[in-house]
Amino acid sequence: MEDINLKKVIVAAIIALILLFSGNYLITDYRVDRQLEKQLTELPQIKEVKVEEEKEYQLEIFLVDIEDLRTVNLEVRKKISDILNTDNYSLIFRGKESINLKQIYNKINLALYESLVTGKYTKFGSEVDKYREQYNLQKAEVKVDHDYIYLTLADDKGAIYKVLTRSKSKVGDENG
Incomplete structure (x- = not known):
């Protein structure tokens, strides 16, 4: 009887750990995506941001009419690097x-x-x-x-x- 209870406890603990880690990952991932979108759309040159994550973050930035693409690129890259703490991402301007x-x-x-x-x-x-x-x-x-x-x-x-x-x-x- 105690063997069955011990097995159930171990299985329940494993399931709880899996749920805890996957939930933490999803929350962190969601928070980073939302923070990227929020921070970037605060720039007046940006109309919309789409964020996808596979092996690296892929960001698609939809711009309004802009005067200087170089300046926008540098501002956007600075914000992204500050949020992600990495330069491992791809960026497309549209x-x-x-x-x-x-x-x-x-x-x-x-x-x-x-x-x-x-x-x-x-x-x-x-x-x-x-x-x-x-x-x-x-x-x-x-x-x-x-x-x-x-x-x-x-x-x-x-x-x-x-x-x-x-x-x-x-x-x-x-x-x-």
Whole structure:
């Protein structure tokens, strides 16, 4: 009789531990996701945030019309790193992407990746300027800093925002 009770106690203890740890994980996960969404949507440039977690956090940031993608990227990355205490996440910026802009981006894409590999960003900037004139874009801008290349394409129907890492080991891993 005591053997049965001892087995029941052990099984109940194991189940309780499983529930405790899984509940703690879910609460922590929920709290981090909500905190990320709350902190990021407080920025005036951000309309919406979607957070998914698989092996790493994947964040999709929906932007309103912005002036400087570089500044927004740095602000967003700072907030994310502060909350997650890691740089192990992927980040995609989204604007209101019109069909016309998607087609233009697809045409520019080869030159963009070529510039990432060769480092010839001025050549890529000239290509983007040609497309701005050819397609009468309101904005076609390339910016480069030590870590990233930033591309903004905008017309009267929307905007596309791309941020790609310059690191040779991770060329184009984000927001490609």
